[in-house]
Amino acid sequence: MRAVRVLLVMVGAGLVAVGVAEALAHLTVGQLGGLGVWLAGAIVVHDALVAPATAVVSRMVERGGRALSPVSRGILRVGLVVGSVLTLVLVPGVVAQGRGTSNPTVLTHDYAATLGVVWAVVTAVTVASVLVSQGRSDVRGS
Template sequence: MRAARTAFVVLGALLVAVGAAALVVGVPVGQWPAILVWLVAAVLLHDAVFAPLVLIGTRLLRRTGARTSWARLAIVQVALVVGAALSLVAFPGIRAQELGARNPSVLVFPYALHLALLWGGIAVVTAAAVLLTRPRRRLVGDASR
């Protein structure tokens, strides 16, 4: 376990170094303050909004644990986290379309519709997975025992 953890720390440090090098080489110095603001806002948004929402959602789901299996709870949690991540990725495109782009060829997809379709797909796949994890009941006179 220690070797895997060390490997991940080294890999993370290498990725940070590559990102820093790309910043220094590819981004004009005048844009660095805006990038810093964006990074700080992302950390604050995560720590002040998304992490508490995930905690509250997890607590609410766990309260239903007496009535359903842990596997079903895990399926629903994964679906919610994936949906939230996709929403975060889609939100800038949706917002930019609301504001209007100077170049109409930049925002060519209906991002809000695509996000709604993704949530629908997540709901269908989640429902199917939950139904597949339904406990099987044995009949009293079942000969397959």
């Protein structure tokens, strides 16, 4: 397991290095500043919204899901986190589309509908995974 972690850290560090090199090669100083502001904002959003919300939901799943196996509770948490992160990705498009744009080719999709489909798929996959997990734990417990 340790070797896998070392490999993943090395691959991640390599990808970060490629990203930094590409940014330095292709972005202006002003764009790099904007990227820094965006990254700082992402950290603030994560620390102020995503992490606390995940902790609260995790606690709720833990308390309310006592009838579920630990694996099923983990699947629920993962589904909620995936849906939340994808929501954070799509909400700017929904907001921008609501404000409108002078260039109709900029926002080409119905982001609100896409968000609904994303949540429907995440919910379906999560529920199916929990049902499979519960079925397996019931068989083992018998």
